[in-house]
Amino acid sequence: MTTTETGTTATETAVPAPEPPRRRREGGVLNVFSHGILIIWAFMVVTPLLWAVMTSFKDDRSIFTSPWALPDKLHFENWARAWTDANMSDYFLNTILVVGGSLIGTLVLGSMAAYVLARFDFPGNRFIYYLFIGGMSFPIMLALVPLFYVVNNMGLLNTLHGLILVYIAYSLPFTVFFLTAFFRTLPTSVAEAAFVDGASHTRTFFQIMLPMAKPGLISVGIFNFLGQWNQYMLPTVLNTDPDKHVLTQGLVQLAVSQGYKGDWSGLFAGLVMAMLPVLAAYIVFQRQVVAGLTAGALK
Amino acid sequence: MQHGKYRFIVGFLALPLGLYALFVVWPFIQSIYYSFTDWTGLSPEFKMVGLDNYRRMLHDDVFWKSLQHSLMFAVVLPLVTISLALFFAFMINVGGRRRKGGPVISGVRGSSFYKIVYFFPQVLSIAIVSLLFAFAYNPDSGAINSLLRGIGLDSVQPLWLGDPSLALWCVMAVLVWSTVGFFVVLFSAGMASIPTDLYEAALLDGAGRATTFFRLTLPLLWDTVQSGWVYMGILALGAESFAVVQIMTTGPGGPDYSTTVMVLYVYQKAFRDGQAAYATTIGVALLAVTLAFAAVVMRLGRRERLEF
Numbered sequence: 001m002t003t004t005e006t007g008t009t010a011t012e013t014a015v016p017a018p019e020p021p022r023r024r025r026e027g028g029v030l031n032v033f034s035h036g037i038l039i040i041w042a043f044m045v046v047t048p049l050l051w052a053v054m055t056s057f058k059d060d061r062s063i064f065t066s067p068w069a070l071p072d073k074l075h076f077e078n079w080a081r082a083w084t085d086a087n088m089s090d091y092f093l094n095t096i097l098v099v100g101g102s103l104i105g106t107l108v109l110g111s112m113a114a115y116v117l118a119r120f121d122f123p124g125n126r127f128i129y130y131l132f133i134g135g136m137s138f139p140i141m142l143a144l145v146p147l148f149y150v151v152n153n154m155g156l157l158n159t160l161h162g163l164i165l166v167y168i169a170y171s172l173p174f175t176v177f178f179l180t181a182f183f184r185t186l187p188t189s190v191a192e193a194a195f196v197d198g199a200s201h202t203r204t205f206f207q208i209m210l211p212m213a214k215p216g217l218i219s220v221g222i223f224n225f226l227g228q229w230n231q232y233m234l235p236t237v238l239n240t241d242p243d244k245h246v247l248t249q250g251l252v253q254l255a256v257s258q259g260y261k262g263d264w265s266g267l268f269a270g271l272v273m274a275m276l277p278v279l280a281a282y283i284v285f286q287r288q289v290v291a292g293l294t295a296g297a298l299k
Numbered sequence: 300m301q302h303g304k305y306r307f308i309v310g311f312l313a314l315p316l317g318l319y320a321l322f323v324v325w326p327f328i329q330s331i332y333y334s335f336t337d338w339t340g341l342s343p344e345f346k347m348v349g350l351d352n353y354r355r356m357l358h359d360d361v362f363w364k365s366l367q368h369s370l371m372f373a374v375v376l377p378l379v380t381i382s383l384a385l386f387f388a389f390m391i392n393v394g395g396r397r398r399k400g401g402p403v404i405s406g407v408r409g410s411s412f413y414k415i416v417y418f419f420p421q422v423l424s425i426a427i428v429s430l431l432f433a434f435a436y437n438p439d440s441g442a443i444n445s446l447l448r449g450i451g452l453d454s455v456q457p458l459w460l461g462d463p464s465l466a467l468w469c470v471m472a473v474l475v476w477s478t479v480g481f482f483v484v485l486f487s488a489g490m491a492s493i494p495t496d497l498y499e500a501a502l503l504d505g506a507g508r509a510t511t512f513f514r515l516t517l518p519l520l521w522d523t524v525q526s527g528w529v530y531m532g533i534l535a536l537g538a539e540s541f542a543v544v545q546i547m548t549t550g551p552g553g554p555d556y557s558t559t560v561m562v563l564y565v566y567q568k569a570f571r572d573g574q575a576a577y578a579t580t581i582g583v584a585l586l587a588v589t590l591a592f593a594a595v596v597m598r599l600g601r602r603e604r605l606e607f
Contacts, residue, residue, distance in 0.1 A: 034390045035407050041387065042416045045480070049419065051442055052431055064440040068449060113315040116308050128316065135323055139537045139589050141562045142582030143326035145569040146333060149340070150326055169322035172315060201307035230424030232542045237570065248426035252546055255430050274427055282422045286415060289422065294485045 222292030340575030
């Protein structure tokens with residue numbers, strides 16, 4: 001797992017070397033050009049987000065007549081309307097319940113399976129491991145057609161706990177893949193010593209191995225949190241009851257219904273409301289988030 | 300460590316494996332089986348029809364369109380995104396002007412700022428991003444056309460998502476916008492692990508920035524680029540293209556099926572048209588495309604692994 005923290009160390013330790021004159025001239029022109037492009041892209045990333053924030057404070061009429069004008073005054077009532085009338089509060093609650101439940105479940109079940117697969121030899125170990133890993137490259141939509149009926153037959157359709165179980169199941173491939181690699185890197189001696197001292201396998205796992213695996217659990221936890229918080233395809237298929245909608249679905253539903261209600265400012269307030277907590281969390285935990293999200297692709 | 304070992308293994312694996320088998324593995328197997336039936340999904344009765352669904356698929360124009368668009372998503376999208384990201388990452392990490400007495404290679408000023416900002420869209424849900432851009436693309440009151448009017452380009456007012464020849468590009472642009480930052484950060488981490496003395500040697504030999512990039516950075520980063528391509532391709536064939544196309548384009552699927560993708564077509568056949576068996580057939584085709592794509596990228600990209 002390489003993270004961006006190593007990014008600066010490699011360059012800082014370097015020693016100065018004589019500067020070839022040719023490169024300097026070329027560098028000067030290129031530098032303006034490349035720096036310009038970097039700034040333009042930063043601008044392109046930030047503008048739509050700031051535009052959404054600005055729009056959420058405008059009234060409906062000016063959203064359409066002058067999309068780029070600043071709001072005449074800050075229409076905080078948009079936010080209040082979105083929170084209560086447009087059910088954003090319910091969507092938030094549903095999302096928190098579903099993501100909270102699935103995140104805990106994913107980490108517990110994922111680390112249990114990964115630990116066994118990483119540390120114990122038994123017939124079928126490799127088969128089970130590849131069964132989990134295979135789930136990462138298969139198109140989920142293919143399974144969703146029969147899954148809808150599986151979930152329906154179990155009476156779990158349009159229930160939050162049903163959604164939690166499905167989220168956990170579909171988060172397991174990456175979690176197992178990541179944590180298996182992580183458990184393999186941990187020293188075996190500590191667990192063996194605990195075992196010799198009479199601790200059971202279960203106790204060794206919960207009291208020795210899990211605390212040791214904390215950095216890995218944090219990385220994979222952030223990865224799963226963002227993936228589950230932002231999940232759109234699974235709830236769209238399995239959670240069609242409007243009262244049970246999660247944030248992403250709720251907003252899309254809101255956008256569709258605004259077509260005839262016309263409360264666009266409320267919709268923008270809802271969008272920004274959903275964006276801000278994640279962006280704020282990212283800025284605070286920037287390092288961990290980046291490490292968690294890029295961890296998988298670097299393996 | 301033999302005592303109670305098997306009981307422990309079974310106890311720990313039963314729950315995760317059971318859940319995974321029930322909700323993931325079993326539906327996959329069922330899907331493939333259903334693709335040989337005439338199951339509607341609305342009633343429990345069905346009978347085997349052999350290869351009928353597959354024959355029908357081969358003569359289905361919408362299927363071919365969706366296949367074509369999905370392939371675009373898997374090939375063009377990563378190509379554009381990864382090229383942009385490589386350029387940005389190189390500039391951020393290596394492209395800086397050398398300051399007197401400073402390190403041999405350095406990023407441009409404010410490199411960590413760029414990395415933070417570029418990553419913003421990656422933490423947002425693709426559903427929210429799609430909604431936002433659906434507004435921006437609105438031909439009458441959207442931000443983009445109004446900006447064009449603002450700078451005097453009144454005659455240039457494309458329909459964007461409403462124009463069959465533009466819609467697919469608009470949708471892909473949104474995914475590029477939201478994914479570039481991820482790869483910038485990923486490649487930055489990779490570039491940081493390339494030893495500095497290699498750059499020093501290149502500089503002493505008089506290599507410019509372009510040469511340094513193509514002869515030194517890119518070859519050493521090749522593994523990361525390759526796995527990044529596979530990663531993004533799988534996402535672009537599946538969940539990501541579903542969300543953008545379903546949310547942003549009319550229909551959904553765009554004017555004249557101009558943006559429909561395989562994953563959306565599966566969804567529509569199964570949950571809108573009541574043709575579950577045919578939907579699974581397209582799903583099996585999507586599975587074949589995904590696996591073939593991963594195999595081709597891994598194979599074409601295979602090079603001698605460079606140790607450093």
